[in-house]
Amino acid sequence: MAILPGLFLEGHCRELLERLENTGVPSAPVNHFEQVFADPHVRSRSLEFKIEHPFxxxxxxxxxxxxxxGQAGQVPPP
Structure with a gap:
């Protein structure tokens, strides 16, 4: 397990995912918020919504x- 941190720092996400896929390891990227909101599927389905927040x-x-x-689809504010 000590080898993993070095491997993660070594390559780009796409390269690492390709290597994992080629060896039969199920995997997927973990996106940060900018990537999530820019995702074509998220945008086409209008999955982003905004709420007022104290911070x-x-x-x-x-x-x-x-x-x-008939479902409202909104999450109540915190």
């Missing part, structure tokens, strides 16, 4: 990907 004027969040008819 930040507007806070961007991701709504559930699955919704049912």
């Amino acid at each position: 930040q004027k507007l806070l961007s969040l991701i709504r559930k990907a699955l919704t049912f008819s």
Whole structure:
């Protein structure tokens, strides 16, 4: 396990994911917020919404990907 930190620092995410896939290890990237909100699927499904927050004027969040008819879809503010 001591070898892993060095491997993670060595290459780019895409390269590491490709190496894992080639060896049959299931894997996926963990995105930071900018990547999440820029994702074409998130944008096309309008999954981002904003709420007022005491520490930040507007806070961007991701709504559930699955919704049912008649469902409000909003998360109550904190």
